[in-house]
Structure formats: structure tokens, C-alpha cells
Amino acid sequence: MLARLLFFLIPIFYLSQSVYRTELVQYTDGLPSDKVFGTFKKDNFLYIYTQKGISVFDAYVFVPHKDISSSVYFATTDKQNIFLEETGKGLIKLNNVHSKLEILYPVNFRDSNPNNDHFENIFFNDNKVWSTDFNHVKYFDLKTKKQKSFLIDKKNKDLKYNFQFIPSKNGLLMFSKFGIFEWDKSLDKISLVKRQNINSATQLGNDIFVTSPDAWLGKLDAQSIIPKQVLLTTSAKFVQQPISNNLLAFYDEHQVSTFDVKTNKIQTIVQSLETINHVFYDSETGIFWVSTNNGLLKVFKEQNKILSINLNKPVPKIIADIVEDPLGQVWFADQQQLIYCETKQKEIETFPISGTPTRLSIDGQMLYVATDVGIFRKKINDNEPFEKVIMSENYKAKLAKVWDSKIWVLPDSGPIRVYDLLTFKELPTFLNNNKSFFSINLFNDLVTKDDKMWLASWMPQDFGISYFDKKSKAFQQITKIKNNHDSFVADYYNRAAFLQNGNVIFSAYGGWNIVNPDGVIVKSMNTREFKIGNDNIQGIAQDSKANIWFGSGEGLYQFNLKNDKTTRLSKIDGLASNDVTQAFCLTKEDWLYFSSEYNVQKINLKTILRTELINVLKLTSIKANNENLDFGENEVLKFKEKELNQLDFHFSALNFADKDKLIYRYRINNEEWTYLGNEPKISLVKPVAGDYLVEVQVGDNLGNIQPRTLKFKFDISAPFYKTWWFWLLSLLLVAIMTFRFTYFLVQQEKQKGILKKRAKENENKMLRSQMNPHFLFNSLNSINSFIIQNKDKEASRYLTSFSKLMRKILDNSQKETISLKEELEATKLYLDLEAVRMEHKFDYNIVISDDIEPEDISLPPLILQPFLENAIWHGINHKNEKGHLEIRFLRDVDDFDLINIEIEDDGVGRQRASEIRKSSTHKSYGLEITKGRILGLDKKNQVEILDLYNNNSVGIGTKVLIKIMNRHD
Template sequence: MGRYCIILFLILAANLCFGQAPFRLSFHHLTREEGLSNNNVFCLLRDSRGFIWLGTANGLNRFDGTTCRVYKPDNANIDGTDIKNIVEDQSGNLWIGTENGLSKYDRKTDKFTSIPAPGHEKHFLSFPYCVDNKGLIWIKFSGNKSKGLYTYNPRTRQYIFVTAEISENLPRHQNDTFQEVRAIHCGNRNDLGINKIILKDNKVVKIESFLDGKKNQPAFSNIGYYACPDGDSIVWAGGLTDGLIKINTNKKTVRIFNQFQEKPLDTQLSHIVKFKHYLIIGSAKGLYFFDTIAEQFVQILTHSASIPSSLSANWNETPYLDRDQNLFISQLGFGVDFTNLNHHNVEQWLSQADCLKYGLADNHVSHLVQRNSQTWTKMLGAGTVVLDSNGKILRNYKLHSVILKDSKNRIWLSKKGEWIIVNTDNIIVKRINTKDLGLPADGLHFVIETSAGKYLAAYDRLFEILENGKKFKANPIDDLKKEGLLDCHPMLYDSLNQQVFLSANWWSGFYVLRKKMDHWMFLKRPDLQFRVFWIAMAFEKSKIWLCTDKGLALMDTKTFTYRLFTEKDGLPDNIVTNIVPEKNGNYWLVTNRGIAHYDRKLNEYRNYTGRDGADSKEYDWYGNFILPDGRAVFGGNNGLTVIDPRANQTYYVKPKIQVTDFFVNERSVRQPAYAGELAEVQPERNQSSFGFDLAGIEFGFPQKVKLQYKLGGIDKRWISVGNPASARYTDIPAGTYEFMARALDETGKLSSPVKSIRVVIQAPFWRTIWFRTILVSIFIGLGYIFFRIRLTQIQSDTKYKEQVKHIRAQAEINALRSQMNPHFIFNCMNTIDSYIFLSKTIQASEFLQKFSKLVRLILEYSRQEYISIQDDIHALELYIQLEQERGSYAFSYEISVHETLTKNEYLIPSMLFQPFVENAILHGLRHKKEEAGAFFINITTRNNQLICSIIDNGIGRIAAGRINLSRKHQSKSLGLKLTEDRILKINEIYPKQAYLKITDILTETDSGTIVEIGLPLLTFENIKS
């Protein structure tokens, strides 16, 4: 008997356990207001990139957790707007069935392709069922020519028929993808019962039928549409108005479960998904949870107008569960609700339903006080509620607000004009009239106990309350009044140093008080660069925590120096409003991102948000605490959040970073590849401003996800932004950059691989190397052309100037030559005159013949600029012979010409040597007395020059000069001077090629003169050139 009692007790305990609500879920909502194209959602799919695809009655939607992108025939090549089902293949491409055909979505190009049906039938209804391990697409067609189930090979583009023994509407396949299809559970072709179609090698081996009206079974219609296989032999199905169907295909048994909390379900169940050992079932009355181990319904979630995080409606059509245990519920006409099933052990006390049940006006908690395992909760505008350790309301002080638990374990409460003190038996032991103590009737902010029987009360001023037995006294702290302090809260008493820290003037000032001579005196105002919202003792001695708007500060209570911890140190958020320290050095934080727990050993934070069941959007600052069993209690605008950190139900989903669009000059650019698949982008020239749209895909609480991005070479650090976000860059110099983006989870940890895109900014054409090369080439070409033109001009000018100079020199030479000839003729005529005067007619005749011949040559040569060397020597010999005949002195001569000059017709200026020969005879040889005179003429070449040397043994230039000075009329050699000028003019025409050098011979035995004349070596050819 005892054994049976124990068994019965265990069964009852199990039933009670299973009967408890296993899920506390907070839902997010996606409707047309959030961008959904239609509120009737028929099918859902989470793809490998993290996007949720939603098939609606009016288009296909892609949802990244915050925004929707809609695909319709008018903006994409998709075959229809009424989406029937979606599957994904191994390449990440999607196959979408509609009422009007089958479409393939290419994830790399973000484009759709129409896939023809078997027999090329047009306008057919298609239903992609799954993708198997061989990459075959299993598709059900409902056309006239192509009715039935087929496999489609995307590589060969060929269909293979499988069977026609299937219902019009297949259940949505949610088993593991890319597996061999061994069985399909669906209705028969008349939508009756459930067929188990057994397959091998994609061929039908056997069909087992259940609940089709045969074999003494009842007939149920449309249940195959809601079939959910559970292993090889169990099939669950909805579709009935009176229960959940369980079929064991091996045992051929059928069971129907139609009771919830000992009452009939009385509603039609729809689609089913399995999570662990629970079935999650949609219905027209809410979302049911069925425990497959206990085989009973354990919970129903419904819509509540007073709870925004509840289901948006009760008509739950299609539940969908992704690989991260995100649960999506399509609501008929109300869009989609979504949440995550992997939650922490978070309880919500004092919900709005509880407030309605107990007659509370509001569930906004503004202050908490802990006494043992009880929670004294100050409700905003609803008094104080006392809860036990399970959140059950014990009593309600409707008009009083809890303010303090003192060292005697008493609770202090206040209302306008009155304080009351409640002992451990919840008996009021003292009522205090605030007017009797000189306290304001209202406006109490905070009370702390500094020592037994001594308290500080913060109104807009600070008062010390003294308790002596049953008497109380209040003393204002005037020292603070001098400081102009108002609104003195929060406060913390430091018993080790006997000082009080307080924040005042709406947290803009931080002050330290110390007691001297039984009076609280103002000690110090540390210079802080932040507001202080809350103060708590730290784990380390002589340290306190300051919760601020710039982070979490750890201050030394003796030196008042501090260290500020921020998001860079791993803090979830820089705005910290409350801290609850634990004895082991861990602590809880309330930040702008929710509740966070710090693990000192791991040195990391864990955030608790709405997806964990922490439903309050904001939490109050005062009195959050830890229960004796370790649970943390936080008050907020939606009741109390109670978190049990001991629960080993860790949940961690890594948000995925996605690039959802690419912009150039703030205009979306349609790339050949989808933005999320891009490895490189290259805007056109003159486009240096670009950007990316980013999304961190996480469906539990996407707004808590942080995104970071940077452009290599431009951004020195990662830029942190919210989710979603846009990264924009303007006027980026030409070059190649790497754009990187990543997602961080709500704790600030890097949670997804870095997305990297190569960005190539092309320089404007005027900055390109080829343009600069062309430009430089043009400038060089123009410079060269200008140089050539200028050079031609300079050469032309130089040539013109040389021609003018040549003409002028030639004219001067001719003039000199015309001056020389009369001089020589004058001297010859004097000689003839001398012969006639001396009656030497024969000599005169001979001389006259020679003279006439010489004159004829001179006249002939005077018309020529250059004559041959032979002609010049012939004329020169005639002149020398005439000088020998007419002179009274004797001399001899010799002329030597180099053989090369006789062979070639070399030219010299006419009669150039004659003046030097004349000067040698008249001024050198004529005055020689002792011996006969002589001179030698040598014409040769040297260094490509013609050299003529005239050497005489006359008296020399010095002696000739003395003779010339002794004369009454000094003679001047006009011919010699003219010849020297001719040589200078020749040197102007032929630079550095003509010269005259005269050397005197002065020895003890010899005298004379050497004349050396250098001329250019000229021929007829080079004179012409």
C-alpha cells in the first residue's frame, strides 16, 4: 500500500510540475507598420545568411530584424504575389512557389529567374517542399498537365515524376534540410486522412493511409496539411476542432488529446513545430504548448491588450522555429510575432494582470526594500505591496510608500504628513507626525540609517532624525543649506570612515559629509565630470561604486580619486543607473541596455533583456537587491523582474552582420551581385562619395545589437553605431580601401566574422597617370615645337645677321682692296717715271710691259674675292721682278709652295701677301749695306689651315723705324694697314681661322723679320657651301 502511495505521489508531483507554465515569452511584432507587405503571412524561412523570408498574400518579404524588403512582380522577376512556400538549396539560393509559377532567387545577384513547369505549362501553382542531400528540389505542382510531386535537378534542369497520391496542400517541411527523403506525410489526393509515402531512391515503395475512413478508421479531412513527423514512427497532426492527433505508424494506433486544464480544447489546431520535448501548436484561441513526455497540454499563450509583449492576436496560424530557436508565429491578419525560446530563468512579478487581479492602479515599481525573503515594493501611485519569495502578494499598504528597513529589521513607510514603523510581525509600532518634527509634509526622497537610532532624511533639504526610545527629533543640517543643495538623493553611509556620500541638485553635484561634534558638516565636493545616479559599497575596502552617465566609477573613500569604467572596458552601456553588489565581488548593473550581471572571475558582462523575459523597458534606481537564495530583484515600469543566475540555461546567439545596400552619392546602386555578396565595389570616375547599409541580424532583441565599421586608411578606429546603421563616406581620395563591418552582441562581445569589402575609388581622368602622361607629352610636344620654332627663328636671325655681317665684311674687304690697288699702282708709276727721267727707254719699255701685265692681273684679280694660289704667286713674282729692276739695291728671293697646295685648287684672298713682300723689300732689304738682301716665301698647311711665312734678312722693324723717324716726312705703310684689316675681316667670316703674326729676328749676326699669315683652307666647294 505504501509503495502505491509513493508512486501516486510521484505521478501527481510530475503532473503538477508539467502543469506549470514552462515558457515566459515576450514577443516582438512585425506588421505592415514595420514594413511588411501584407499582414497575412503563410510561410517563413530563415536562410543561411540569417534573413527571415516571409511569404505573404501580397509579395515576398526579407526581414533582417529591423527592416523589411519587399519583392513583387512589379519590382522583381518573381512569378506571383501569393507566396505558397520557400526552401533554400545548398548554394543559398531560394526556391519560391506562388499561385502563378516557380521562381529561383539567386543570392549573389539578388535576382529571380522563372522556372518552367514539367511540360512547359504556364500559370501553374507550385509548392516547393524540401531540398534533399543530392541537391534535388522536391516540388508539388497543381497544374492541369503537371499535377503531382516531382524532383527537379537544377544542374540538368530536368524533372522526374514521383507520385500523384498527395493532397492539394502539403505540410511545410521543417525537418533537417539536405537529408535523404525517406518518407512524406500528407493527405491523400482527396485531402482525407494522412498518407505515409515511403520512398527509396526517390521512388515510392509503399503508401500507408490513416484516418481516411477505411479499415474501420474515421475519416478526417485536411489534417494532412498540419502533419508534423516526430521521428520515424510518430506523426502529430492538427486540423481538428476537438484535439491533437498522435499516430504511431508502426503500431497503427491513433490517439486524440483534447483536454487542457481539465477542459475541452474547443478550438481548431493548426500547424505544429517541435522544440525539445514540446510541441508548439497554433490555434484560433492562442498558442498551445504540448508536453510529448507527459502527453498533455501544459500552457497556452494568448493576446493581452495590457501587455505589449504578448501575442498580437489569438489566431496563431503557422509557427516556425529556426536553428537559433527563434520562434515566429504568423497571425491571421496581424502579421508575425517572434521571440526566442532559449531564455534565462527570469520571472516577472506584479504583471498588469496581477495588478488588475489585486486592484492595483499601476504596476510601475519606484522603490524596493528587502526584509528577509519578503519584497516591500513601492508602487507608483498605488502604495506599498508586500510579496513573498514566490512573488505572491501578502498585503497592501495602499496609502503608504516604503522608505527604509532599519537595523532592528523594522520597515518604515511614509505618506503625506505621516511616517509609520512596522515590526517583524507586521504590526505598526509607531506613527510619527512629520509636522511635530518640523519636517515637510511631503516630498521625501530618501532615508538612510547612519547608526542605531540615527537617520538622515532627504527632502529638498537634509535632516538628521534622532530616535530616543519612543521619541523622535529632527534637526536640519544647515551647513548644507549654505552650499545651496537641493534634492539630496541618493545617499550612502560609509561606516568605516563615518562619512556620508550624497548626490544632489538632480545628480549634478557630489558631496561628502562628515560628523564633527555631533553635527554633520560639509567636508568636500570632489570634482567629477559626470552625474551620480546611485552609490553603493564596493567589494574592496574603502571603495565605493558610483553609477554615472559616463560609466561606472570606483572611488577611494579616503583620497576621493576614482577610476572610470566605460564601454571600452566591456561595460554594456555608459549610462549606469544602479548597481547591486554581491558578496563574492560580482555585481548587477542597471544600464540603458537593460540588466547586466558581471562575473568577476570571467571578467565579463551578461545582459538580460526582453528576450530573456526582462519585460520592463526601464528600471528604477532605488533599492534593487538580492534575495537570500541569490535571485536578483529589479523594479521597473512593468513590475518586478526576478533573475536566478544559478539557472544553467545560457543562451547565446551571434548576430550576423549583413551589408544590405550599397550607395554612391546617396543613390542605391544595383550591382551585378547582391550587396551582401560583394567582395569589391568600384564606383565610376568622379564618384568619391559612397556608403553601405548595415544590419546585425538577431531576432531576440535586435536593437540591443551594436554594429561597428571602419574604412582602412581613413578610419583609425572602429566606429560604433546602432542597429541597423548606415556608413557614409564623402570625398575619399583615389585609391584602394578595405571596408570592414562587424556585429557585437548585447554584452559588447564580437559575435560575427568581420565582413570585408574592397572599395576601389578611381581618380578623375585628369588625375590618372595616363592623363598626366598624355598631358606631359602634350606639354613636352608643345615645348619642343615652340623650341624648334624659336630655334628656327634664332637660326634664321643668326643666319641673317651672319649674312649681313659677311656682306658688310666683304664690302669692307673690297673697299680695302680698292684702296690697296691705287697705292701699288702709284709706287709702280714712280718706278717708270724714274726710268724715263734717266732716259732708260729700253728698261722703261720692258718695265712698262711687266707693269702693264701686272696691272692687267691686278685689275682682273680685284674683281675676284678669292683667287688660286698659283695666280697669286704669278702676280707676286711680277711685282718682285719690278721691284728688283727699279731698286738701286740688290736682293734675291725664293717662293716655296707645298705640293698638296699645287695639286688642289686651293684659294686665297687676292693680293693678300703682296703688301708684306713690299714692306720687306722697301723697309728691310733696301737699307741693307753690307750684303745683298734676300727673302723667302713658304706656303704650306698646318692643322687644316693655310700658313704663309715671309722671311727676310733685312735690317728689321726697329732699325727701319729709326730711319723713318729721321725723315722729315714720315711714311706710313697704308697697304700693310689695309691688309691687316682684311685679315681681321676674314677672321669675322671664318672665326679663329685667320691670323697675322710678325716676329723680329734679333741676333748678334742676323736681323730681319718673319711674317706668318694664317688663313682658312679654302676650295671652290667649301666657299660655295
């Protein structure tokens, strides 16, 4: 136990200036209640306890704990769990706002002891949750699940007192209005160290600092206590988180301040009209979170890497040009007839000049200034006034550049002027360009290095990049060197600068070009192709890392030559204006100076692109149908598709300082990235069933992507009618039904086929039965005719042939198919009989191609006889001359199994035969019956009858074409 305590007097001095900025977060921004009692950080999230429970804040959204909605006055964390008191419930433990709460010690309003209903000033130490009530300090042991109380003041009836705990060697030191107490861990007892009214206490290193309602601040020592009056408010309380090794923060009801323990100086951070309840300092971000009765105040230092330069300008005028001299000094041309110099000591010196300056240039130790009345110069290392060396009576000078012992002057219009460097006399005939070169074009910039001079111009009839040729003493356009018109980005070039490798870069309206020393364009940057916000590109330069920097009407850009990537700086990064089209200068130390409207700023390019990302990315909340869900880390949430209308995922990089500079993107199941801008939220409307893997990345506005990514999974189950097993069973059922139905159809088709086959057989028999009597009748008539005419021998021979034919017909008619050989035998017998009947009025010829073996060809029986009969009796019979019948058997050229049969006669033709038949009462069915037989046997079978004519269109015969499949029966 401490025997004596000493408080040293600390003389205090207040500082009035402040570099802090404030943002007020209120109920309208999503804060559950404007009455905020305190904050703390856990897992990089900011936890806020208010009149409406406890919530987590990720810099974008507030997510409340759904089961804690009453006032939470006190809360703390051990980095693993959160401990708090909720009015009406008691002492509570939880892991985060998404976890279930555990009531460690409930309130009891039914007993007579009011101390059981309060847990104020909560503090965690050594597995014990400490708190206070009206009369006691107490702890709840998380191991034993028991509570123990120690009496502090039995007469106290006020709960609103501050009680602070600081770990000590023996256990805990406790500071309150009742005095200083110490809890001895080994004895588990509390003893009074000093009866001293203490407002607040905090530890800095090995020292403990305290404040008192008597308005003094002291440092605790092991010797004694000497309170002395100093300049503090009576309610000053320490912020428990030190600012640095030397800096503490404290607050009262309306003000937050810092105290430097070494210099004893106090600086006011922020003042508030609303009552301040609590202040938390976040050492990672440097933010003060000030809890008030009217919202949460965010107080932070401006981290501006873009510095404004105060030139003490008397009248707002544009800075026209900026250059650096060999001494590292930076010169500024003010259109208010002033020249400024920023020295190496960062002091600003001012030099008046008798003219309105336009451009500056350096030659060794001499500064040259082009003005509307002439050219001035002065040494860079003295304070002598400017000397006017060239008078411009009929033009205004835009730029004066020293090169090759001459002063080269670009006028606002007209020819380029050249002056002798020693005499300052003009050399009017030095340049050999024709008059149109000077009258048509407008000249904007000259850059020189060693023996090279380059000119940037506006050339309406050409392109504006030229170089000076010493031999011809004339400026030559680079288009004369190589026809590379497609590589130019414009015809209006305004600035030029040398690159590290000796190339020259020219800025223009529309982009820029890089030209090698030989005048060949080696790279082009088009503003449309690279999505630059504005075509007006003015200043341009290259830094020590070979990056190209250029100003535009929509901000400052960096172009990385290694990957062709652009990065934009704008007002959000600290630019005074997005219009960066005035003066532009990059120093040897990579400081970029530029002017925009009435402001002059500078940037350290070595640090500006450093990211502010803290390599944290976490899931804040998940909403299903606009309801917050509880979830654990790495938990795979399950959803049902039919119950899900919308899923919302909120996440954050937890960068409370520069959230507007962050850019988020996500992808699902390794598909293409989708960019979200600076709103870290994914909304899925009516998501379909499936397993989802979501990956989120965050980068800053400078194009840096932080290494840490956020990955989470969730599953959406389909309704039973969309599940694989349902579809499998359905397909199986359909397959079974299809099989059964198909089997039924196949059986039906088989039965139909059998019936059709039988019907066809019966039909063929019927057809043959119709044909056989017809032929028999005609043959018997012929025999009868021979007998009447007493031609016994002819009748006998005819009858013999007839009997052979009838035997073949009777044999063949019982068969489905016969060989071509058999068909030919019957055919020859038939033709011979018909020839005898007609008294040899015709002859015939049968031709069989070499690739046909008659024994191997199977045909239906009696298919030729009707066509032969028709040719003989309706064609040749009506002819006065002797007729001829030609029968040919050929293989089809496209189908080997298809036999082509041609029957050609030289009779009177079908038209004449038709006229003759009209007078006859006989009607022949054989031809149509046979055609029906042939076509019904196979879909490839064909029958075609062609009429043959002479040159006078008189019928001279008929040709029958039959295509019939070899049936292989």
C-alpha cells in the same frame, strides 16, 4: 513497408493564457505583396514567397529576385539551393535572390497534359526535388536532369491539397488526403500503405504525428491505426519545425497553437482574422512567421529581463524606498501607509503603518521606518505590527539610522536629531555643530559602516559631503581636509553608498563623487562629460563585479570603473519608465530593485548585460543608382565613376527578435569609424574613383560588439581622363613639349646673349672712342700752352708722359678687362699730367687695403678717369686753395668679390660747381657714360655720389662710391 499503422488517442486540454507578442509586416513596410504563401530560412536570411515572387528579408529591408515576379506558391531549400515553382515558368533552382535562376523543368501549356504545368508541395530529399500535380507525385533528379512521375489518383481535379514527405528507412513516407504512401528508394517505386485521409504529418524524434480532416490527432505506430474524435479543427496542419523535444505546433486557417506531447495540453499562440497560408517556426530566435492573405505576422515571446513586481497595491502611490534585510527579504515603503515584504519564496506580505513612510533602514534584525509622524520599527522575522518609538511633533522624518547605540534622524528641515537607542529620548546637546550648519543646509542621506558615518546634503555655501567626527561630536565638511573644490560635481548630494574597497560614493545633481576613508575625492563622474541624458542622479550602488549603477531621469546606467564606460538601460530594454529617480536598492545577490512613478521593477544584474547578438553580419543588397545589383559572396564589384550617382549598401545582423537594440558602425579603408545607429545602411553619393574596403561592425545597446565583422570590397574606375596612364601620357607629352619649348627659349636666349655681348662690346668701344678724343683734346691744349710760353723742358716732359698714357689707353681700350695694377698705372699718369696742367694746384693719395692684390683684380678699363676728371676740373679747379684727392680700394665686407672704390675730393662741391657750369657752353658726357658702363656690367655694381658739407652746410667736396665686381676674366 509498414504493414499496419496505429494512431493513439490523445486527450487534449486548451490553455487560454499567452505570453506572445505580434508584429504585422505588410506591403507598406516593403513586403512585395500582402498575399504571403510561405517562408523559410537560408543562410540566416528569411525568404518569403508571395503573389509577387520570392524575396529575402533581413529584418530591415526586402530584396526581391529581379527575374521572379509572378506567384510562388511553394518553395523549399536544402540549405545550399532554393527550389520553387513560379507560375508560368516551371520548377526553378537558384542559390539566392542575387543569383541567376535555372529552370529545371519548364511548364508546357501547349500539350494536353495539365500535370506538366504544376509543381506543388515541393520537397527536397537525396538529390531529388519532389512535387505534386493533379494526379501524380513526381521528382526531378538533379544528377540525371530527368523527371519521373507516380500516379496517385487519376480522378483528382483539385490542386489545393496538402502532401507531406517524411524520410523513412526505406525512402520516403508520404501523407495526403489520398492516403499514406511509401517510396522505396531501392526499387524506385511507390506503394499505398493505408487509404487514410491525412491533413498533415510531422516527425518528433522517432515518432510521427498526424492530423485528419475528421478532427483527430494521432501518433503513428507500426501496428495499426485507431482514429478517435478529439478537440481539433478539421483543417489543422502541423508546423514542420518542432518547438522542442516535447512541443509541436499546428495551425488552421485562423489560429496557431502548440501541443505538448507529454502533458497533452494545447496553448493558443495567436489568432488571425485573415486566412493563414503557412507557418514557419525559427528555432534559433523562437519566432513564428505566419503567412497570411494580409501580410506576414511575426509572433514571438517577450524576452524581458527586467521584471515587474506586483505588490497588489490598492491605490497608485509611489514606492518611496526599498531595502534588503539580512535574511534576503526585500522591504518596500509605500506612500499609501503600507510596508511590503518580498519573502525568500517571492511572496508578498503587507504591513500597515500609521504614517506616510519616507525611508527604510535595517539594524540587525530590526526594520526602522521614517514617516511624517515619527519613527517606527519592527522585527524582520515576525508578523507583529509596527511599533512607534519616536514621535516627531515639529518635523517630518526623512531617514532614521541606528549607529553607535543611537538613532540618528534626518528631518525635512532643521537640525539633525539624535536619540538614545534604549530610552528613545532625544539628546539635544549631543551635536556640536553651530546653528548655521543646521539652518542653511538640507540633509538627505546617512550611511554608516563600522566607526564611520557619512552625510549627503545640500549645502548652498559649501559642498554637500560631510563625515561625523567623534572627538568634536560634529559633522565636518571634507573641504576642510583638502582644497579639492574642482573635483566636486555639485553642491546638492542626495544619496550615498559604501563601495567594496571601503570608499563611499555620493550621487548628486550633475554626477557622483567617490571619496576615500580619509575624505579625499578619488574619482568624479560628471554627467556632461560622460553624456548622461539627465543631471538628476538619485539612487546609486555597486554590484559584485565592482560596476557602479545609478538611476537618472533618463534611464538606468551602469558605469564600468575599469574603462570608464557607461551603459544605459531604457524603456526599449523593458523599463516601465525612463524616470528612475525614486527608490533604489541593490541586494547581495545582485538583484537591483527600483521604483519609477507607479511601477516597481527588478533586474538580475548578472544576466541583464548579456548580449543577444548571434554573431552574424551579412550583406543583404547593393544598389547602384537605386537599382538592385546581383552579387556573389566575396565578389569585388566594379563600377565606373562617370556612370555612378549613388551607391547603397544594406546589411544586417539578422537578429529578427531585437533589431531595435542593435547599433551599427562602419569604416572605409581603415579610416575612423562612422556610427549609423540602428539603421544598417551606407549611402555614398557621387563616390570618387578608387579601391574601397568597407568594414562593418554591429553591437547592442549595452555596448557589446560582436566578434564577427563584415568586410567587402568594390572598385570604382575613373574616366580615361582621370586614369594614371592618361595622366602619365599627359605629363610625358607636357614634359616633351616643355623640353622643346625650353630648348627653343634657351637657344633664343643664347642667341640674344651673343647679340647683347656684341652690342655691349661695340657700345663700350664707342664709349671709349668718345672719351679718348676728349682727353686728347685737353692734353694737346696743355702741350700747346707750354710751347707758347717757351717752356720747352716742361713741354718735353709732359709730352713724354702724355705719350706713355696714350699708349696705355690705346692698349687697354682693346681689352674687356685689365688688372687693377694696369688701371692704377694709367691713373697715376693721368693725375700727374693733370697736376702739371693745373700748375700743381692739387695733390693725390692712393690707398689699397692689405687684402687686395692689384694683379688679381680685374676691372673694365678707363672707369676711374671720368670721376677723377670731374673731381679735378669741377671741384678742385674752382677752389682758391690747393686741393687734395683721395683714392681708396677696399674689399666689401659682405661679398669678397665686390671691390669698393672711393674717390674723395675737397673741392667746392656739386652745388657750387653746377652754378659755375651754367655759364659754360661745354657739356661733359664722360661721367654718365662711365656710370652706364659700370651698372651695365653686373647687377651688383653700384655708383653713388655724395656731397660733403661743413657745419655751416657749405659744400666742402664730393665723394664717389663705386662697388664693382672682380670679373676674373
